[in-house]
Amino acid sequence: ETHVATDIVDEQTAGRFGIAAKTALPGVASGRALVLRACTPVISPNEIIIGTLTAGYVLNNNNSVVIDRISEGIEFVSSIFMEDIRVSSNVPVPPGEQVLGTRIEADIYEALLANPRKPLVRTVNIGDRGYLAGYTALVDYRRQPIGILAIGIPLTHIFAMRDRFISLFSLAVLLSGGLAFLLGFLRGHSIVRSVTKFRAGIEAFARNDLDTRI
Numbered sequence: 001e002t003h004v005a006t007d008i009v010d011e012q013t014a015g016r017f018g019i020a021a022k023t024a025l026p027g028v029a030s031g032r033a034l035v036l037r038a039c040t041p042v043i044s045p046n047e048i049i050i051g052t053l054t055a056g057y058v059l060n061n062n063n064s065v066v067i068d069r070i071s072e073g074i075e076f077v078s079s080i081f082m083e084d085i086r087v088s089s090n091v092p093v094p095p096g097e098q099v100l101g102t103r104i105e106a107d108i109y110e111a112l113l114a115n116p117r118k119p120l121v122r123t124v125n126i127g128d129r130g131y132l133a134g135y136t137a138l139v140d141y142r143r144q145p146i147g148i149l150a151i152g153i154p155l156t157h158i159f160a161m162r163d164r165f166i167s168l169f170s171l172a173v174l175l176s177g178g179l180a181f182l183l184g185f186l187r188g189h190s191i192v193r194s195v196t197k198f199r200a201g202i203e204a205f206a207r208n209d210l211d212t213r214i
Contacts, residue, residue: 002038002040003040003141004037004039006138006139007141007146008033008082009023009032011030011032014032022058022060023060023061024060028101033082034059034080059087060087061100062088067080067089071090076153077092077152078090078151078152080150081104081147083146084148085102085103086101086103109148112137113145116139116145119136120134121134123155124152129154130155132153133150133151133152135149136149
């Protein structure tokens with residue numbers, strides 16, 4: 001059976017695997033790396049487990065494995081955190097500012113540590129933009145939280161969708177109101193015509209005109 005989970009590789013192990021250069025983050029002294037690791041047993045022809053094969057991806061400074069796939073074709077932005085440190089992200093920031101190496105808000109991090117199975121939804125500001133963001137914990141093979149996946153949509157997009165919905169709703173109300181008026185007018189006209197015809201018949205009957213049909 002193959003197991004897939006996130007894991008944190010220490011600086012020594014990263015150096016031994018030759019991935020130390022990929023782990024560097026702005027303003028972060030630690031050489032640790034967050035990796036997506038898969039492990040599967042190696043079985044001999046006699047069906048005896050003789051070892052373990054391990055392979056994985058370094059997530060530090062690497063958007064291609066997870067981030068780009070989440071945001072492909074849609075307006076979402078994403079970030080991956082190793083513990084509370086942002087190691088991968090496609091969140092746009094103003095020129096001269098750096099998003100990698102920044103830390104997640106302490107209350108969000110502590111809430112996910114306390115209850116890793118409960119995702120969080122918050123509004124946050126990153127750079128000069130606001131986002132509606134969802135957070136979920138990343139766990140290792142022991143099911144212990146070691147990181148966070150955050151996915152956000154700009155608030156401007158949400159407001160634009162809201163305004164579009166309001167416009168469509170207003171148009172639907174106007175159309176339904178116009179249709180109701182038209183149906184009411186046609187029905188009212190039919191009733192008035194029937195009443196007029198009935199009145200004409202009564203008047204003819206009063207004149208002793210028994211040939212008029214009502």
